[in-house]
Amino acid sequence: MTNYKAITGGEAVAEAMRQINPDVAAVYPITPQTIIMQKFADFHADGLVETELVPVESEHSAMSCCVGAAAAGARVMTATCSAGLALMWEMLGVASGLRLPIVMSVANRAISAPLNIHCDHSDTMGSRDHGWIMLFSENGQEAYENMFIAVRLAERKDIMLPVMVNLDGFITSHGVENIDVYNDQVMKKFVGENKPNKPLLDIKHPVSYGPLELPDYLFETKYQQIPSMEAAKKAYLEIGKELSQITKKEYGFFETYKMDDAKAVIVVINSTAGTVKRVIDQLREKGKKVGLLKIVMFRPFPYQEIREALQNAESVAVLDRAASFGANAPLYGEIKNAIYDLKKRPLLYSCLYGLGGRNIFESDIEHLFNQLLNKGLEEVNYIGLRK
Amino acid sequence: MNIKELALNLEKNRKLEAGHRSCSGCGFPQIVRAVLASTDKPIVASCATGCLEVTTSIYPFTSWNIPFIHSAFENSAATIAGVESAYNGLKRKGKIKDEIKFVAFGGDGGTYDIGLQSLSGALERGHDFLYVCYDNNAYMNTGIQRSSATPYGASTTTAPAGKKHFGKAQFRKDLVKICAAHNIPYVAQASLSNLMDLTNKAQKAFSITGPKVLLVLQPCTLGWGYPMDKTIELAKMAVETKFWPLYEIENGKYKLNYKPAKDVPIIEFIKMQARFKHLLKPENQQIVDKIQQNINFEWEKLLKLCE
Numbered sequence: 274m275t276n277y278k279a280i281t282g283g284e285a286v287a288e289a290m291r292q293i294n295p296d297v298a299a300v301y302p303i304t305p306q307t308i309i310m311q312k313f314a315d316f317h318a319d320g321l322v323e324t325e326l327v328p329v330e331s332e333h334s335a336m337s338c339c340v341g342a343a344a345a346g347a348r349v350m351t352a353t354c355s356a357g358l359a360l361m362w363e364m365l366g367v368a369s370g371l372r373l374p375i376v377m378s379v380a381n382r383a384i385s386a387p388l389n390i391h392c393d394h395s396d397t398m399g400s401r402d403h404g405w406i407m408l409f410s411e412n413g414q415e416a417y418e419n420m421f422i423a424v425r426l427a428e429r430k431d432i433m434l435p436v437m438v439n440l441d442g443f444i445t446s447h448g449v450e451n452i453d454v455y456n457d458q459v460m461k462k463f464v465g466e467n468k469p470n471k472p473l474l475d476i477k478h479p480v481s482y483g484p485l486e487l488p489d490y491l492f493e494t495k496y497q498q499i500p501s502m503e504a505a506k507k508a509y510l511e512i513g514k515e516l517s518q519i520t521k522k523e524y525g526f527f528e529t530y531k532m533d534d535a536k537a538v539i540v541v542i543n544s545t546a547g548t549v550k551r552v553i554d555q556l557r558e559k560g561k562k563v564g565l566l567k568i569v570m571f572r573p574f575p576y577q578e579i580r581e582a583l584q585n586a587e588s589v590a591v592l593d594r595a596a597s598f599g600a601n602a603p604l605y606g607e608i609k610n611a612i613y614d615l616k617k618r619p620l621l622y623s624c625l626y627g628l629g630g631r632n633i634f635e636s637d638i639e640h641l642f643n644q645l646l647n648k649g650l651e652e653v654n655y656i657g658l659r660k
Numbered sequence: 661m662n663i664k665e666l667a668l669n670l671e672k673n674r675k676l677e678a679g680h681r682s683c684s685g686c687g688f689p690q691i692v693r694a695v696l697a698s699t700d701k702p703i704v705a706s707c708a709t710g711c712l713e714v715t716t717s718i719y720p721f722t723s724w725n726i727p728f729i730h731s732a733f734e735n736s737a738a739t740i741a742g743v744e745s746a747y748n749g750l751k752r753k754g755k756i757k758d759e760i761k762f763v764a765f766g767g768d769g770g771t772y773d774i775g776l777q778s779l780s781g782a783l784e785r786g787h788d789f790l791y792v793c794y795d796n797n798a799y800m801n802t803g804i805q806r807s808s809a810t811p812y813g814a815s816t817t818t819a820p821a822g823k824k825h826f827g828k829a830q831f832r833k834d835l836v837k838i839c840a841a842h843n844i845p846y847v848a849q850a851s852l853s854n855l856m857d858l859t860n861k862a863q864k865a866f867s868i869t870g871p872k873v874l875l876v877l878q879p880c881t882l883g884w885g886y887p888m889d890k891t892i893e894l895a896k897m898a899v900e901t902k903f904w905p906l907y908e909i910e911n912g913k914y915k916l917n918y919k920p921a922k923d924v925p926i927i928e929f930i931k932m933q934a935r936f937k938h939l940l941k942p943e944n945q946q947i948v949d950k951i952q953q954n955i956n957f958e959w960e961k962l963l964k965l966c967e
Contacts, residue, residue: 296749325749330781337735341742367731473727476702481722483730485714
């Protein structure tokens with residue numbers, strides 16, 4: 274049975290938070306994330322959640338509060354983007370280093386300067402090595418569903434890592450869609466109860482969180498994050514399988530669209546995948562063998578699976594909505610790593626697009642596919658840039 | 661409680677254990693023990709990055725016999741706010757039964773400077789916790805750098821006294837009044853030398869619901885430059901010279917807790933410490949005079965507030 278609500282992607286994330294009913298949520302405004310937390314604040318005001326809402330004075334304190342609350346033994350959430358995520362930078366590493374299962378949604382927005390409130394992925398890509406599991410969402414429905422996977426993933430005892438659920442700022446966060454909001458009780462049962470590990474509030478068993486570790490111990494402690502992050506891949510598939518019993522959907526590290534015989538492939542993250550799918554449908558009608566690989570899980574990065582998925586492609590364009598100045602763009606670099614071991618590698622191109630919310634049109638993607646099929650691309654390309 | 665009972669209580673209440681690695685003569689272990697011994701309820705502590713944290717929680721050891729969390733430098737208040745919020749949430753859901761107290765520690769760098777915003781936010785939101793600043797007048801953990809709590813004229817490694825400059829050229833920030841301006845129920849200033857007063861203040865703070873701030877002077881052997889057996893004497897001289905008045909603000913009402921019997925000039929405090937030794941040169945007499953004038957001015961102001 275479906276229960277469609279015409280709501281924005283941001284509100285869809287808030288609906289997930291309502292159903293998850295976290296013990297503590299830290300709230301601080303930043304455009305375009307605010308749409309998430311203010312909707313959640315509405316739920317709180319109406320008594321629909323039992324959450325302790327902490328209206329902090331900065332994102333740094335938002336994540337600090339989440340760290341304290343999660344260490345205390347609470348199920349904890351917050352949301353941010355852009356400058357807010359940047360201000361949290363220090364605390365992101367503390368959250369993962371202390372192995373705290375915090376879940377945070379990020380309505381992706383450009384990092385300053387220049388100041389810009391619109392979508393790109395420079396915020397989240399700048400935080401990609403902080404030890405957070407990173408999930409991405411093509412649309413509001415995926416963001417909503419990712420939130421449930423995120424809670425389960427974060428709290429698994431073999432993982433115990435924070436999870437970031439990304440959705441495109443404005444495009445997804447403020448775009449109204451028909452969101453299938455699943456049954457409250459079913460979703461509540463799906464996330465289950467948080468069973469904290471060595472919480473601060475277990476006063477009979479006092480523990481010290483956040484010690485000083487010198488060269489004699491730190492390496493071993495940090496090493497433990499590596500297998501746990503790796504374990505998140507298998508755990509994600511297991512949790513996804515469970516969720517699919519409710520949603521009747523499949524959950525993979527990435528989604529492939531018409532890839533079986535595709536010669537030209539676009540690899541992309543978040544909302545642009547929807548536009549690419551539409552163009553693929555049009556080009557397929559004209560007999561062109563084009564396909565899409567849409568990344569859902571960026572950390573841990575599914576190198577092997579992507580390698581297998583791309584092994585029969587002839588040419589691949591990787592679309593990045595964030596630059597890595599002086600280096601390969603973030604996603605392009607990862608895809609390049611992934612295909613290194615292939616005996617016959619596809620031609621690989623980097624395409625930077627959409628910085629600061631610059632639109633990408635169907636015509637751009639159609640043109641790109643045609644260039645891919647005709648192998649007429651530079652190694653690095655800029656889509657929609659006025660030169 | 662008399663001084664003997666206080667001593668017994670401190671011996672019994674070893675919530676911060678021995679074996680930590682603070683300097684011989686360091687003032688903060690006694691401050692922390694006195695504060696933690698001032699409540700019979702279970703207590704959870706947070707601590708800013710700094711001397712206290714790095715000397716008491718060197719993995720795989722810990723001196724904390726109570727639940728303890730350190731997360732970063734500027735966020736001891738925000739971190740304990742998270743712990744306290746979790747407690748409220750879980751208690752409301754019936755998952756926790758005990759009544760638990762919350763305390764956040766920070767040095768002056770982590771409180772006056774980098775942690776001021778986080779502290780202000782937590783005070784304004786009204787979390788039920790006690791914030792204790794152990795004020796040693798500089799960034800001692802990183803090697804004696806100037807903070808906004810460093811006194812006028814003191815030499816630090818980032819505002820050193822030299823041929824042209826005499827050390828810090830600004831007076832201290834008034835943290836007690838900044839905290840009081842948040843209209844919180846209790847703010848107090850205490851000194852390690854007056855342990856009974858410090859204990860009374862901590863006990864009172866723990867009995868009050870809402871945010872409380874306790875600012876305690878902590879002499880630092882390395883940063884101030886004095887022999888390690890003189891810590892209590894230094895703290896006492898700070899009080900006697902009125903450099904560090906003992907007072908409290910309860911629900912907006914000022915109260916002076918101790919009035920020195922006679923006027924002891926600030927030079928008596930200054931001359932005990934290497935950080936001020938350049939002030940003993942005749943050409944720097946005007947600096948000493950300026951410090952004395954400021955102390956007189958602040959003392960008169962305080963007396964008026966306490967009327």
